[in-house]
Amino acid sequence: MTTASHARRILLLEEPTWGGVHTMTRTLADALRAQGWQITALPWQQTQWPTLVSAAKQHDVIVATHNFGPTYCGAALKAITGKPLVSWVHGPLMDVLHEASASAVKKLWLKLLYKQVNQFVCVSRTTQNSLLSFIKLGKQQRCTVVPNGIAPMPEGQAIHVHAGHGGEGIPPLLLGYVGRLSAEKRPHLLLDTLRYLPEEAQLGIVGEGPMHRKMIHDGMDLMYQGRVHFLGKHPSGASLYKPWQMTLLTSRYEGCPMTALESLACGVPCVSLPIPAMRELYDLDAPYLLARGDAPVSLAEAVMTVLSLPQQQVRDDMARIVARHHIDGFVGNWQELLRTQMHR
Numbered sequence: 001m002t003t004a005s006h007a008r009r010i011l012l013l014e015e016p017t018w019g020g021v022h023t024m025t026r027t028l029a030d031a032l033r034a035q036g037w038q039i040t041a042l043p044w045q046q047t048q049w050p051t052l053v054s055a056a057k058q059h060d061v062i063v064a065t066h067n068f069g070p071t072y073c074g075a076a077l078k079a080i081t082g083k084p085l086v087s088w089v090h091g092p093l094m095d096v097l098h099e100a101s102a103s104a105v106k107k108l109w110l111k112l113l114y115k116q117v118n119q120f121v122c123v124s125r126t127t128q129n130s131l132l133s134f135i136k137l138g139k140q141q142r143c144t145v146v147p148n149g150i151a152p153m154p155e156g157q158a159i160h161v162h163a164g165h166g167g168e169g170i171p172p173l174l175l176g177y178v179g180r181l182s183a184e185k186r187p188h189l190l191l192d193t194l195r196y197l198p199e200e201a202q203l204g205i206v207g208e209g210p211m212h213r214k215m216i217h218d219g220m221d222l223m224y225q226g227r228v229h230f231l232g233k234h235p236s237g238a239s240l241y242k243p244w245q246m247t248l249l250t251s252r253y254e255g256c257p258m259t260a261l262e263s264l265a266c267g268v269p270c271v272s273l274p275i276p277a278m279r280e281l282y283d284l285d286a287p288y289l290l291a292r293g294d295a296p297v298s299l300a301e302a303v304m305t306v307l308s309l310p311q312q313q314v315r316d317d318m319a320r321i322v323a324r325h326h327i328d329g330f331v332g333n334w335q336e337l338l339r340t341q342m343h344r
Contacts, residue, residue, distance in 0.1 A: 008036075008037050008038065008060055008061075008338070008339075008342060009037075009038045009039075009040070009058065009059040009060050009061075010032065010037055010038070010039050010040070010059060010060065010061050010063055010338060011040050011042065011055050011056055011059040011061070011062050011063065011077075011083075012025060012028070012029060012039060012040065012041040012042070012063050012065055013042060013044040013052075013062065013063070013064050013065060013070035013073050013074055013077075014041050014042065014043055014044070014065045014070065015043065015044070015045070015065065015066055015069060015070060016043050016046075019179070019180060019258075020090070020148075020257060020258035020259065021065065021066055021090055023236055023258050024065075024090075024123075024148055024149075024258065025041070025065045027149060027151050027327070027330075028065075028330075028331070028334060029041050030151070031149075031151065031327060031330070031331035031334075032331065032334065032335070034331075035331060035335060037335075037338075040055055040059065042055060044069065044070050044073040045069065052073065052077060053077065053080055053081070056077040056078075056080070056081045056083055057081050057083075059083065060083070060084075060341075060342050061083060061084050061085075061086060061338055061341050061342060062074045062077055062078060062081075062083050062084070062085045062086065063086045063088065063338075064085065064086065064087045064088060065088050066088060066090060067087045067088065067089040067090070067093070067114075067120075067131075070087075071085075071087045071113065071114075071117065072113065074087065074117075075113055075116040075117070078116055079116070084118040084119070084341040084342075085116060085117050085118050085119075086117070086118065086119045086120075086121060086337070086338070086341060087114070087117045087119070087120050087121070088121045088123075089120055089121065089122045089123070089127050089128075089131055089255070090123050090127065090255040090256075091127065091253060091254065091255045092126055092127050092129075092130035092131075092253050092254075092255060092276070092277070093127075093130045093131050093134050094130045094133060094134055095130065095184075095252065095253035096184075096253070097110075097134075099183070099184050099252070099253075107134075110134075111134070111135055114135050115138060115141075117141065118140065118141060118142070118341055119141070119142045119143075119144065119337060119340075119341055120137075120141070120142070120143040120144070121144055121145075121146050121334070121337065122143060122144070122145050122146070122255075123145075123146065123147060123148050123255040123256035124145065124147060124255050124256040124277050124280055124281075125145055125280055126254075126255065126276045126277040126280050127145075127255040127256070127277070128143060128145050131143065142337075142340075144333070144337055146330065146333040146334060146337070147256050147324070147325055147330070148256040148258060148261060148325060148330065149325055149326060149327040149328075149329065149330025149331065150261050150262070150265045150322055150325050150326065150327060151327045152327075153236075153237060153238045153262060153265060153266065154237050154238065155237055155238050155239050156234070156235055156236060156237010156238060156239040156240060157234055157235050157237060157239060158239050159204070159206065159231055159234055159239060159240065159243065160231070161174065161204055161229075161243040170200045171200070172200050172201070172202050173197070173198065173200050173201040173202065173245060173303075173307075174202055174204070174243060174244050174245050175194075175197075175201060175202065175203045175204070175244055175245065175246050175247070175248055175303070176203070176204045176205075176206065176240070176241065176243065176244035176246070176247045176248070176268075177190055177203065177204070177205045177206065177207070177247065177248050177249075177250075178206045178207060178240050178241070178247060178259050178262075178263075179206075179207045179249075179251075179259050180207055180208070180209040181205070181207050181208060181209030181210065181211040181212045181215060182209040182210055182211060183210075183211065183252075184251060184252050184253065185209075185250065185251050185252070186250045186251060186252055187205070187207075187209075187211055187215060187250060188211065188214070188215060188218060189250040189273075189296050189299070190203060190205070190215075190248060190250055191215065191218055191219045191222060191228065192296035193248065193250075193296040193297075193299045193300050193303075194222060194227060194228065194300075195222075195296075196296060196297045196300035196301075197300045197303060197304075199225075199227075201227065201303075202226070202227050202228070202229070203222075203227065203228050203229070203248075204229045204231050204243070204244065205228065205229065205230050205231060206231045206232070206233070206234055206240055207232075207233055208232065208233045212230070215230075216230065236262070238262075238266050240262075241262060241263045241266040241268045242266050242267075242268065244268055245268070245269075245307075246268060246269050246270070246271055246303060246306060247259065247260075247263040247268055247269070247270045247271070248270070248271055248272075248299065248303075249270055249271070249272040249273070249278065250272075250273055250299070251272075251273070251275060252275070253275055253276075253277065254275060254277040254278065255277055256277060256281070257277065257278070257281075260272065260278065260281060261281075261321075261322070261325055264318040264321055264322050265322050267315060267318065269286075269289055269306050269314055269318065270289065271289050271290075271291070271299060271302045271303050271306060272289060272290055272291065272299075273290075273291050273294055273298075273299060274290045274291055274292070274293070274294070278290060281321065282321070285317045285318075285320045285321050286314070286317040286318065286321065288302070288305055288306060288309065289302065289306065290302065
């Protein structure tokens, strides 16, 4: 444990939003504090500029918790203070820029901005490969993969699950979705997937976003049948996953999705479309959690496959995946790279 007089001080520039990035920012801050580091987390958009500059001067390393807004702010603070800048890269950059229809000017500006970063931390090889296809690292720059880690999850706020009967005494098949209802998550595929599943299958959707209204409109028939339930936004916790027999992930792209890791940590299989990040996560231990194609019918078939497997096999396979993402390895890797920046 580091003594207070020799404490290593890290400034986290954060975006206080609901979702995996916020979860991991909180996880990192808490884990480093437990190891004796002094951590100051400031929301970069809501904090006055003089306060940000003063904080940067008083800390050893600046960590931008996302490679867009926080990194923009971090680069400016580095220019003023000379403190090393670490940029945490979550999603595959090329996919994110394509989804946002980023202009050539925006891409050029990003390439110039990223030259100011001392250390990139990518949450997966998928994310790293995408970043390195966009920029060429300078001689003094480093890029390291540190997969997201799972800390012990609090139970969290209970959610009300509308579980009807499947008819003829058949128990319902309860499925869940936890995430933002936005274009890159492709939540509309959830409705089509449900239509390929037996009538006893029901879906609880936890989250909000710009596609919420359209999903209600498109899923009106399923709502009338009692098969789809919109449950709103809830704080993170084990209670978001434990009511379900399986969770579904339909994203166009991911980095190292906390929804999948949290679901597995709660003992609930997360079935996904076969995007690169999920293949990286599942291929070694549980490839059956991946659909064989990108269509909703393929995701529905994967659900039925998981149901047909011995439960102990599925539990053991999920446990191995979770073990590779243990919080101790996560914080150990972060401490090593932060020390490296402090002693350069």
